[in-house]
Amino acid sequence: MEDQLFAVIDVETTGGGINGNRLTEICIVLLRGSKVIDKFTSLINPDKEIPGHITALTGIDNALVADAPKFYEVAKKVEEFTRDAIFVAHNVNFDYNVLRNEFKDLGFEYTRKKLCTVRLSRKLIPGLFSYSLGKLCDSINIPISNRHRAEGDTDATVILFQRLLSLDDDYSVINSFLHARSRQATLPPHIDSDQINSLPESSGIYLFKDKKHKVIYAGKAKDIKKRVVSHFYDRMSKEYQLGQETYHIDYETTGSELVALLLEAECIRKYYPKFNRAQKRPGPVYQIVSYTNQLGVLQLALEKTNKRRESIGIFYSRALAQEKLEFLCREFKLCPKYCSLQSNVGECSHYSISCEGICSGKEEVEVYNGKVAAAIASITEESTTFVIREKGRNLEEEAFVLVKEGNYQGFGFIDTETQVTRPEDYEPFLKRQTATYHTHKILSNYMRKQGAPKVIFFENPSDSQIIQPVTKLSKNALIISTHGTLALEFLDN
Known part of the structure; x- marks a missing residue:
């Protein structure tokens, strides 16, 4: 790797989301191995207004870039300067995607291998309080000046990258990050690959949490690992920002997709995550x-x-x-x-x-x-007590959903060998949940779509005799809601 070219890059932009960002400044420092061999820096005219809050942060205003070249005038220089080099940046996905979008607007595909100094630092210098560029440099005594300008930030990132190269003598960490099957380049900067590798490939819910462990997104999936990773491949601004704010990922397996839907609804009700839009308010x-x-x-x-x-x-x-x-x-x-x-x-x-x-x-x-x-x-009398039986998290158990006197009670998991003959028999295994508009709708849709769901009905709340399990349910059977509760109704054909 001593002859490998690295292009350490920082860009400043107009802001406005990953797809709306336009370049206002770029700096590229070219290294061969750990030795600096060239530098390119330039202001860029973004061909759009620079918001006031961006000017306050970077000092770059409309007047400063009025006579600067537009990106198409420096594109060839950028392409040639970074050709055959590995694209290196602090939080690399941001800089890389902005630059790639600028080339895409010109009708060209820009593709480079990339390395993130945030992720490398977390691996090679573990245990620091923060891995933002300013705080990281303060922690390990790297001088940084002209903050939030492309050249100042790039110069500091170069020193940081040289320090990281010295800590990775045999380039084993860097090579693992560059491996074709490695997720390191696509993962957000604060997520360790071990978190992703430990995710199950089964049904359940997952929670994205910020630095303070506050839930910022709740989702459900048939395959938790596959769904979580898909967020990080999405180029939408919302998905990118979600990745930037995620530090921890928790999950809970359910076995049943129905239980996953109900648990997702409960998590959204309970945590009101900032990146969830659906289910925050009841529909009409x-x-x-x-x-x-x-x-x-x-x-x-x-x-x-x-x-x-x-x-x-x-x-x-x-x-x-x-x-x-x-x-x-x-x-x-x-x-x-x-x-x-x-x-x-x-x-x-x-x-x-x-x-x-x-x-x-x-x-x-x-x-x-x-x-x-x-x-x-x-x-009012139609309010029904019944249990939906679904597959569990393993072969030795079943999941169940309990509706009592028309009210959704919650869900749970029960051993397949356990004998149950009354609604009360499910209580010790029940994870009690809150009935809401959305849980009603989930159960209503389930009953409407399932041709033969595994449903056990009870005659009434005080009756301990169980009705024979339903083996076939009419597709015209619906759950309706009365006084905010659930009831089963068979419509005429």
Whole structure:
């Protein structure tokens, strides 16, 4: 490696995300082995406004770069200067991606092997409080001047890299980082490869944590290791920033994808991670509500809302809510007009529902209201106690999800040899969770999509007798929500 060329590089940019960054300054120091042989530095006109906060950090403003060359004018020099050299930088993915994007805008592919002095430092100089360039240089007595300018930062990085070369006499660490199958070049600067290698290749959830161990992202995966690594190959600005702020990765295996989904929802509710967008707020739901009109008739109505209020039933689509209203009308001979199925009519007219005349004065209000009350009670009584059985984390166990009296209780894992005949038998193994809009939706989608899920129903909360396990569930079976709880309903074909 004594004859190997290294191009130590630092760039300053306009900011604005990895894809919106434009160069304002570049410095390249060329080394052969550990010896400096050349240097190139230049301001760059980014062809866009430089934000004030960037000027405050770097001292580079619009006036300073007004007469500087644009990147296409120095691109050939940069390409030739770094040709046959290994691209070295402190937090290399940032500088490398910015430079590669500049070449891409010109229609050229820029590819170099790369080394990160943050990752090398963590390996060769372990145990430091911080590996940011300024604090790292202070820790090991490397002079650094003209901070946050390309030449000043590059000069300090050169001294750091020379120090790292001296600590790696046989180049074993550097060679391992350059190995074609090594993840070192693609991993964020603060993640040790041992963390990645220890991740399981099975279903579960993973948590990205910052320097203070605060959860900043929660995700679920069928293959935890594969999914985690995929974040670091993504070139989106959000994924890049996530990588920059991640210092620790935790995980929990679940065996079951359903349990992983439920656990992910719980982690997002509990930690409210800054990089998660989905599931932070409940989406709109459709509610069946009841009220008494001016004639004293008890009416049912459908409303869309983002707020959970007391209601007869809660649904995740208008179609499901309307189907339920139509079912109640047919089952209890209610009036479509007074169930929001027809509007702006004096008397109802519905081909499939037999109204008994409340809208035309042929039926007593008290009698009709009694039927509406029975319909409302029928929904309340639909709350069901059941268990979903799924594959566990190994062959000796099963995962289960418990819904009791229509309320999601949580999940757990149980030995395949353990005998259970009542809902209470699952309690010692239960990891109790909070029921939310999102857990309701996850379970509703599961029951709707599964042709034959492993579900065990119990007759009612006080009954200790178990109903025979369901071996085949109609695809028209849905979970609906009543008063914020889950219930099983079979729709007509």
